[in-house]
Amino acid sequence: MSPTHRLSEEQKEFYHKNGYVIGLPAIYSADEMRRINADLPPLLALLKPGESSKDIREWHEESLYLYDIAMNPKILDLVEGILGPDFYLWASNFFIKDPRTTAVVGWHQDAYYWPMAPQGRTVTVWLAFDDVDAVNGAMKIIPGSHASGIITHKRSTQTDSVLLLELEGGSFREDTAVQFTLKAGEVSLHDDRAVHGSPANPSDRRRAGLTLRYSTTEVKNDLSVNPNFKAYLARGVDRFHHNPEGRKPAQRYGRPAFKAVSVEDVGAAKA
Numbered sequence: 125m126s127p128t129h130r131l132s133e134e135q136k137e138f139y140h141k142n143g144y145v146i147g148l149p150a151i152y153s154a155d156e157m158r159r160i161n162a163d164l165p166p167l168l169a170l171l172k173p174g175e176s177s178k179d180i181r182e183w184h185e186e187s188l189y190l191y192d193i194a195m196n197p198k199i200l201d202l203v204e205g206i207l208g209p210d211f212y213l214w215a216s217n218f219f220i221k222d223p224r225t226t227a228v229v230g231w232h233q234d235a236y237y238w239p240m241a242p243q244g245r246t247v248t249v250w251l252a253f254d255d256v257d258a259v260n261g262a263m264k265i266i267p268g269s270h271a272s273g274i275i276t277h278k279r280s281t282q283t284d285s286v287l288l289l290e291l292e293g294g295s296f297r298e299d300t301a302v303q304f305t306l307k308a309g310e311v312s313l314h315d316d317r318a319v320h321g322s323p324a325n326p327s328d329r330r331r332a333g334l335t336l337r338y339s340t341t342e343v344k345n346d347l348s349v350n351p352n353f354k355a356y357l358a359r360g361v362d363r364f365h366h367n368p369e370g371r372k373p374a375q376r377y378g379r380p381a382f383k384a385v386s387v388e389d390v391g392a393a394k395a
């Protein structure tokens with residue numbers, strides 16, 4: 125484990141108390157991030173007409189470009205500090221807001237969407253592809269909200285919402301929201317029960333991030349809801365064998381043959 129990316133006891137305590145942690149050492153230098161960004165277009169070129177970067181879901185299963193980022197030992201060291209020694213990678217999605225665009229991510233708890241149990245044992249790593257801040261629509265989070273239970277979500281009323289379900293005002297303390305600010309190459313970590321969201325990007329700068337989701341091996345996906353689910357053991361041993369195992373991709377760029385089930389759609393059926 126690299127000493128620089130091992131979480132301190134204070135950082136672990138902060139995460140468990142607040143449901144997130146920022147202020148972590150960068151995963152990639154500015155130069156490395158420039159190279160990763162320069163290598164992104166061939167992945168985007170695999171999108172079909174009518175699709176957008178939002179449709180890049182679980183493409184780490186077929187793209188070494190994404191798989192290698194998701195398995196970066198520095199990222200895994202941070203995750204291990206929260207989840208312990210045995211955990212797998214199961215999801216990757218881009219959240220790209222182009223300059224001067226109106227798309228928002230409504231306030232939500234990831235765990236409400238996902239057919240996975242137990243909750244509270246999944247960490248999202250949000251890797252900044254750009255410098256992100258209050259001006260270009262970076263994420264905000266409600267500290268401590270992960271510890272107050274899962275709140276019923278309603279169908280989004282925003283016309284330009286990236287998600288179908290979100291929380292209604294008044295169901296949580298929006299005035300306590302913490303604004304995330306990250307340099308390209310840095311990450312934030314958040315708990316699957318933490319309330320978070322992000323506003324539009326009225327700025328002249330792109331705001332792009334890649335989310336990577338990791339769960340402890342005891343977490344089981346309900347295959348009847350998400351049949352394409354694949355677990356990629358990232359660290360340790362899987363003593364539970366709850367989930368189908370994924371295989372490392374062979375090519376640098378590719379996309380899964382399956383039409384990714386939108387668990388947001390499935391979740392929305394509950395609303």
Ligand SMILES: O=C(O)CCC(=O)C(=O)O
Nearest residue numbers: 219229234248263322335
């Ligand atoms: O990128 C964003 O603004 C939101 C990301 C998000 O909702 C998530 O990582 O679960």
